[in-house]
Amino acid sequence: MQFDHALEHLTRLQQRLVDTANQQDWQRLAMIESECQMWMHELSEWPDLDILQTERLRRHLLGMTSAYQQVINASIEHISLRFSSALAG
Secondary structure (H helix, E strand, O other): OOHHHHHHHHHHHHHHHHHHHHOOOHHHHHHHHHHHHHHHHHHHOOOOOOHHHHHHHHHHHHHHHHHHHHHHHHHHHHHHHHHHHHHHO
């Protein structure tokens, strides 16, 4: 697999991660997160990265911070809703 193709695949996984968190499908989220971790590791170990590829990978991995923040926010919202329902019930 070429580096560009692998990076595009990780980009699609990142969007699926956020979408799945927003849908609150926690079991599926865990599977997607695991696949993201695998691809991030594989890309970070890619042989013979040039400077441009290294910078693209660095920016992409920094972008994962935003994706994980969205996942955390969805989790907090889910917990808050459950807590509110328990108090009202």
